[in-house]
Amino acid sequence: MARIGTPLGGQRRLFVAQPAGHLKIIFACLALACLLTGGRAEAASFPERTIKVVTPFAPGAASDVELRLLAARMSETMKVPVVVENHPGAGGVVAARTVTNAPHDGYTIAWVGNNTAIGVSLFREPFDPRKEMEPIVGVSQFAYLFVTSAKSRFKSLKEFIEAARAHPGELKIGTSSAGTSNNLAALLFTLNMKLKVTVVPYRGPAELEVALLRNDVDVVVNAYGGLQGAIKAGQIRVLAVTSGQRDDRLADVPTMAEQGVPDFDITSWNGLYGPKGMPKVAVSALEANVTAILKEPDTIAKFKRLGFEALPVPHEKFARRMEAEIKRWGSVIDAAGITRK
The missing domain is CATH 3.40.190.10 (Periplasmic binding protein-like II)
Structure with missing residues (x-):
């Protein structure tokens, strides 16, 4: 608390009472507790509500059906709704922009594939996942x-x-x-x-x-x-x-x-990316959950019937694959003389 006093000389001064020693100790303990539990509280908070997965594929496409199978299982294991939104068009750029323009909180994420890597070299105003997104987990290949x-x-x-x-x-x-x-x-x-x-x-x-x-x-x-x-x-x-x-x-x-066709080992792939700067706790939670799902025999069998190999890829390795695919298909586009759209 504060009080006004009049010391010798007649000048009025403001005196601020300091908290007692035991209060200082309490405040310090509270601050330390916040630091120690903050990470656990953040981890426990994701997910708390609906997760939206935006796909560039049209409804009914094989990759769309695959994603919906995954999303349904994620809803069960993560205990929150996981919904799929189709935003086809412009080689996946429409879907990607939907994600990057949403809050970067991990609740709006992207279903990406080879088309995302190809688009970097194919479009005049490309979307570049290396600069604008975070890898979460690779899901499948075919x-x-x-x-x-x-x-x-x-x-x-x-x-x-x-x-x-x-x-x-x-x-x-x-x-x-x-x-x-x-x-x-x-x-x-x-x-x-x-x-x-x-x-x-x-x-x-x-x-x-x-x-x-x-x-x-x-x-x-x-x-x-x-x-x-x-x-x-x-x-x-x-x-x-x-x-x-x-x-x-x-x-x-x-x-x-x-x-007799040399240097021709080509598999396409699908996976999850999020907007740049999304919380690391969200990346970790999504990666761990999807990885576990992709190891389930039922998921493996369902993917196989659709023509996909369930293949969880950690986010760091997934980022390296994206980089390699961008370079590979960029070279093909240049060699084939394809004009940027």
């Missing part, structure tokens, strides 16, 4: 397949390569839209093998399948998830898998390397 119609004359990828060399400019490869992972995989194949083949982009898996069965293209490059119906129906023949190892669902199908 290879692409080179397929042809069951009625095609090509019984192997080697036969297709031989025909392309014998008749330059005549053969066509169908892919998803320009700049997507499977589109660039097809371009990389033609560059590596020095083939004059026309790569034709289509808007989605349904159009690709129709084009192949109608013989508008000779070969299609797509993920297993977008082809499994036609594979099981016996409508298409699988010529090669783009990963370094054979796919156990297609054990008789050789890899690209086994058919």
Whole structure:
């Protein structure tokens, strides 16, 4: 408390009473307790409410279905709703901006993939995850397949390569839209093998399948998830898998390397990123939770049926993969002469 006194000389002065010694001790103990428990209190506070995962994929796409399976399980294990929002468009930039413009508190996060890495080199005004986001955890990966119609004359990828060399400019490869992972995989194949083949982009898996069965293209490059119906129906023949190892669902199908295509180990991937500066406690909680889910036999089986390999990747390693993919696909885009959008 304070009181006003009048000392000798008549000047008025303000005197402030100091707290007693035991009060100083109490205040010090309270301050120390706050320091010691602050980290535990923060850790216990995440999550406290709904988590939103923003995806660049359209509803019903294989990667969208995969994410919804993961989100449903996260809701159960994290004890808060985990909802999925679809924001397709501009090669994933729309979805990414939705996340970076939201509060950086860990409650709005992004579903990212190869398209995110590709976009850094593909767009004039790119979104760069290395500068604007934080890695949380890698979730899955999947290879692409080179397929042809069951009625095609090509019984192997080697036969297709031989025909392309014998008749330059005549053969066509169908892919998803320009700049997507499977589109660039097809371009990389033609560059590596020095083939004059026309790569034709289509808007989605349904159009690709129709084009192949109608013989508008000779070969299609797509993920297993977008082809499994036609594979099981016996409508298409699988010529090669783009990963370094054979796919156990297609054990008789050789890899690209086994058919003379060098330096062609391509797997696409999906995972979670958050806005730059999101709380580390949120990163840790999400990473630990998702990693545990991806090790569950039921999750592994569900992902496999969709064509994905459940593969948890720690956030530091996931950041390194993003960096490597940005460099790799940037080189392909430059070599193919693709104009920035």
